[in-house]
Amino acid sequence: MLTQQELVDRLRARTVRVTPQRLAIAEAVLNSTDHPTVQQIYERVRNNFPSMTLATIYSTLGVLERNGLIQELPFERMSRYEPNMDPHVNLVCIGCENVMDADAGQEAVVRLKNRIVNESDFQIAWQRVDFYGWCPNCAAEKRQQELSPA
Amino acid sequence: MLTQQELVDRLRARTVRVTPQRLAIAEAVLNSTDHPTVQQIYERVRNNFPSMTLATIYSTLGVLERNGLIQELPFERMSRYEPNMDPHVNLVCIGCENVMDADAGQEAVVRLKNRIVNESDFQIAWQRVDFYGWCPNCAAEKRQQELSPA
DNA sequence: TTTACTGCAAAGGGTTTGCATGAGG
C-alpha cells in the first residue's frame, strides 16, 4: 500500500509529470490487487474527478506501462492492468472473470524464467503466467447448473 | 503434422460438422507453429477459398476452441490462436511480434500446474505462460538503433 | 429432411486520435 507521497516519488523518479488525475489513476491501479479494467479504474476515480474521461485513463495507463510501473494484460473482451511486476502466477476465473495473484509459485516462476533466459536466445523482459479455471464460488454454481435439467 | 483424414477424424470425434472451409481453417491453425492471427489464417486459406470471409473464420475458430482443439490468445492488437494444448512456454518477441513455442520448460510448467492445483482452491482448466522479450534479430536491430543518433 | 454452416453487410464496443484549452515544472 503506497502512500500518495510514495506514488509521487515513484512518478517523479521516472520524470513523469504529476497531475491530480494521474495520481488518482496511479493509486487506483498500483494499490490494487484485483487487476482492474479501465472501467473499474474509471469508477474508482470519478468520485474525486467527475469530469475525467476514459481517454485520460488510457493515456495515463500508457505512461505508467512505458515507465515499467504496470503491465497491460489483454483478455478477450478488454485489458486488465497488473501492478505486480515481480514474477508470479495469476489465477483467472472463467466464470466471474476475476483475476487474483496466486499465493504459491513465485519461486517456481523465477526458476522457469532463469531457465528460459539460459536455454533460449531471447532477451526476456517480463512474463505473464495465467492459470485459467473455476474459483470455489463459480465451481459450485457450475455443479448446480449441471445437475439441474435444461 | 496432421493429415486431412486425421483432421476430419478429430472434428468428427467432437461431432463437429465438417465442411471444406472448416477443414482448411483447421489445417491452417492446427498444423501451424506460429500462433497465427485471424488475418494470417485468412491469407493461408483464401487461395483455395476466394469467397471465404472473416466471419467464417471467426465462427470456425470459436467451434474449435469450444471443442478444446485450440486456445485463443488475446494480445493488445488482436488475438492469436494456439494449437498446442499441452502445458508449455511461449516466447513472444516485443519487436516483430512473432510467437513461438520454447524448446525448454514443459516439465517445469507441468510441475507448476500441479502445484497450483494442490495449493489453490481453483479448478484449473488450462494455462498460458508467455515470456516477452527480444528475439535475436530484433535484439540486434534494437542495439543498432540505440547506437545511432536520434 | 433437418440442422446448421457460409457469405455478405451492418452493427458493436474497447481503444486511439486530433485538437483546443489548461496546468505542471
Add this chain to the structure above:
DNA sequence: CCTCATGCAAACCCTTTGCAGTAAA
C-alpha cells in the same frame, strides 16, 4: 514560458451479429 496533460468528440478496427441461401449428416 514551454511543454505536455486533460477533456471532448470522432474515428479506428477487430470482432460479433442477423439473415438468406445452401450444404452436411
